Amino acid sequence: MNKNNNSIEFPSHTMISVNGIELEVFEAGKENKGKPIVLCHGFPENAFSWRFQIPELVKAGYHVIVPNQRGYGKSSCPTEITAYGIKNLTDDLVALLDYYGYKNATFIGHDWGANIVWSLALLHPEKVNKIINLALPYMQRGEKPWIEFMEEIFGPDNYFVHFNRQVGVADAILDENKSQFLGNLFRKNVPLAIPESGMLMINLAKAEKSLGEPIMSESELAVYVSAFETSGFTGSINWYRNLDQNWHLLADVNPIIKHAALMIYGDQDMIPKSENLTDFVPNVEVISLDCGHCIQQEKPEETNQAILKWLEQQNA
Known part of the structure; x- marks a missing residue:
């Protein structure tokens, strides 16, 4: 994974x-060393989704x-579905910080990665310095488990629901195609x-x-295809299959995130913007x-400018 069509060197x-x-x-x-920033990808992506941000963040120190x-x-890719709950996913990030000798870091997340960063701030607030999340706002814990709630609102064909109620069906079709x-x-x-x-x-x-139009070149897309040829889709889909278990896990956790945060939305995204984000993340800029x-692949320059400007203001 060295260079794509945009001549960006990937580590x-x-x-x-x-x-x-x-x-x-x-x-x-x-x-x-000493200024760590951890980037957390979404579904169905991987670290390569941050290719445009990595060099600019390095330049910024x-x-x-x-x-x-x-x-x-x-x-x-553990075989057990329960291996992909937020406890394990956030503990992986805590252990990664320990590996590098860091007490905390700034975390940037996109999509599912944003969910994990919000969860990390809830479960291990001392490990998070600042938060930048893209696309997925904070999901408040409602009265019903998330999948049960989504099934009532959106029905059985909603992909979150389908992944949970028909385990293995979508995995096989995605793997074949x-x-x-x-x-x-x-x-x-x-x-x-x-x-x-x-x-x-x-x-x-x-x-x-x-x-529509492709977001990336064929050589960039090939990086993703190759990665899923290695892993298959089941592990990544298993993140969805823990949503109700995550809901139970968060029952006694303080839902307020007090860290300084930046939330970046895409205006054309299907995911709705949060109407009450500041109720749960009072120190957020949107x-x-x-x-x-x-977002970070469609508008890399604008995303980089927004991230770097906000970090500079926070560090001033």
Whole structure:
């Protein structure tokens, strides 16, 4: 994984033993030791999704640590579904900080990675210095477990629900159609239309025609396809299969996150913006960019400017 079409040098990987598993970690800016920043990817992505941010963060003086989290790439893919709950996922990050000798770090998360960063701030607040999250706002813990709630609101075809109620079905279809699924998913400027019936992820995996425009070049997409050829999709989907267990785990946890935080939305993203974010994250600043869900890949320069400007203000 050296260069893509944009001639950005991507760090080589190191396998690191933490928390009883192996993580594939990409590290840059070792010369900036003492200023750690950890980047947490979403689904179905991996560390490569941060390729545009890594060099700029290094230039700004950060020691950048980017894991392929459990279930992704060459990192461990345990077989038990329960291995992918937020306790294990956040403990992996705590153990990663311990490995590098850091008491805490700034964390940046996108999509599922944002969920893990919010969860880390709840479960291990002392390990988090500052938070920057993209696409996924803080999800408050409601009265009903998340999947039960989503099933009532969105029905059985909602992909969160389907992943949980029909274990293994989507995994097999995505595995059979890796290239087509990822190629159809990573698109921008997709025309607005009434959602077709069926399960979104399975529909994307089976669709022979792509909508909108590609977010990335074919060589960049090939990095993702290759990574899922190694890991398969089950480990990453198992993150979804722990949502109700995560809900139970958070029952007695203080839901307020007091850390300084930056929330970056894409105005064209299907994920709705939070209407009460400041109730739970009182020290948050919110900005929106004119893009879809894959914010840091669709608008890399604008994302970098927003991140670096906010970090500079916080560090002033």
